[in-house]
Amino acid sequence: MATEKLYYQDPNLRSFTTQLRKIDQDEKGRLYAVLEKTAFYPTGGGQPHDTGTMNGIPVYDVEEVEGEIRHYLQEPLGLQDEYVGVIDWERRFDHMQQHAGQHILSAAFENQFGYPTVSFHLGKDTCTIDLHIPSLSDEEAEQAEKLANQMILENRPIETKWVTKEELTQYMLRKDLSVSENIRLVIIPDFDYNGCGGTHPESTGKVSSIKILHWEKQKKNMVRLYFVCGNRVLQQLHHKHQMIQSMTSILNAPQEQMKEATQRLVQQTKDLEKTVSELKTQLLEYEAQRFIEKAKQDNESTIKGIFFNRPITELQQLAKSMTLNRTDILVYLVNEVENKLQFVCARGQDLNVNMNQIAKCVLPLINGKGGGNDAFAQGGGVRTISGEELMEELNKQVTCFNKI
Numbered sequence: 001m002a003t004e005k006l007y008y009q010d011p012n013l014r015s016f017t018t019q020l021r022k023i024d025q026d027e028k029g030r031l032y033a034v035l036e037k038t039a040f041y042p043t044g045g046g047q048p049h050d051t052g053t054m055n056g057i058p059v060y061d062v063e064e065v066e067g068e069i070r071h072y073l074q075e076p077l078g079l080q081d082e083y084v085g086v087i088d089w090e091r092r093f094d095h096m097q098q099h100a101g102q103h104i105l106s107a108a109f110e111n112q113f114g115y116p117t118v119s120f121h122l123g124k125d126t127c128t129i130d131l132h133i134p135s136l137s138d139e140e141a142e143q144a145e146k147l148a149n150q151m152i153l154e155n156r157p158i159e160t161k162w163v164t165k166e167e168l169t170q171y172m173l174r175k176d177l178s179v180s181e182n183i184r185l186v187i188i189p190d191f192d193y194n195g196c197g198g199t200h201p202e203s204t205g206k207v208s209s210i211k212i213l214h215w216e217k218q219k220k221n222m223v224r225l226y227f228v229c230g231n232r233v234l235q236q237l238h239h240k241h242q243m244i245q246s247m248t249s250i251l252n253a254p255q256e257q258m259k260e261a262t263q264r265l266v267q268q269t270k271d272l273e274k275t276v277s278e279l280k281t282q283l284l285e286y287e288a289q290r291f292i293e294k295a296k297q298d299n300e301s302t303i304k305g306i307f308f309n310r311p312i313t314e315l316q317q318l319a320k321s322m323t324l325n326r327t328d329i330l331v332y333l334v335n336e337v338e339n340k341l342q343f344v345c346a347r348g349q350d351l352n353v354n355m356n357q358i359a360k361c362v363l364p365l366i367n368g369k370g371g372g373n374d375a376f377a378q379g380g381g382v383r384t385i386s387g388e389e390l391m392e393e394l395n396k397q398v399t400c401f402n403k404i
């Protein structure tokens with residue numbers, strides 16, 4: 001005989017006394033008890049399982065497997081004549097609020113707009129329903145939320161009824177049923193008729209309130225809507241209020257001006273980034289100029305520079321700036337970054353040396369990759385040789401190609 005389901009007889013039952021039917025282990029070696037009767041709700045119908053204790057031993061999971069309700073125990077149960085089960089009521093009541101709230105919200109979307117709910121998920125912090133529609137407007141969400149909260153305010157009864165398949169024809173069900181026997185209807189008179197095996201409070205008032213948080217488009221014709229009910233509405237308010245309070249002190253602006261203060265901050269950051277970028281360009285120009293002046297003093301037609309941990313984009317900019325300033329020079333810049341070596345080689349337009357060819361010749365020395373065109377090339381690889389050695393190799397190639 002199946003375990004007597006006390007949670008259907010009285011969803012408000014928080015503790016109960018029962019006899020043990022058996023103790024066993026599942027295929028994963030998890031210890032479980034099967035009882036004569038139970039108020040522990042097993043995972044099902046979108047509602048997570050209850051937790052609690054049996055004779056003081058924690059019950060951490062409850063599942064219905066092949067008609068038997070398994071209470072997974074943290075430790076073995078001693079043999080007794082009677083066992084006392086205690087439900088974690090805070091967790092169960094929260095599930096009841098979310099679950100009944102989902103019925104009400106889904107019915108509100110269905111009754112007002114004909115939007116069907118195709119699935120429900122009761123998460124740890126928030127709940128979701130998937131609505132089979134291409135998109136949802138702010139006004140529609142607002143209206144559905146308003147109607148749902150009106151139903152709560154009216155404190156309508158939430159009734160449950162076991163019916164046969166034949167009796168079903170008397171009811172306008174919101175959703176097709178997934179079972180054909182042991183049919184349990186959950187009814188909010190003149191509002192919602194729905195097949196459901198979960199636990200619900202006896203009236204809508206106990207749901208307390210429903211708040212839609214946000215929604216997003218899923219795959220085609222599907223909108224996932226996030227919401228909370230009951231105590232979770234207060235928790236959300238509490239967390240959001242704390243967040244706003246901390247933001248007001250960070251932004252030094254009251255709640256009403258927070259949006260403007262944030263926009264100002266974002267704009268300031270953008271302006272600063274632009275300024276920094278302009279200053280960096282000026283600095284690089286200055287640096288390029290110094291290299292050129294030094295080469296002039298030394299009567300050198302080749303500029304060589306070895307750097308450490310410079311962004312490669314800066315070296316590119318430097319080389320370009322130098323060859324634009326002086327069209328008769330060669331530039332080789334080498335950069336050491338941890339265990340990597342990078343280089344840039346460039347020439348002024350008056351010279352006739354193929355920089356891409358030079359790059360290709362030195363790249364195997366550092367197991368590198370790279371390339372470019374006649375006037376400008378770059379590459380990067382492993383630091384198998386030092387920066388100075390790479391510079392020498394580059395120079396050799398240039399001398400060699402120059403002779404040709």
Ligand SMILES: [Zn+2]
Binds near residue numbers: 100103186198200
């Ligand atoms: Zn339900």
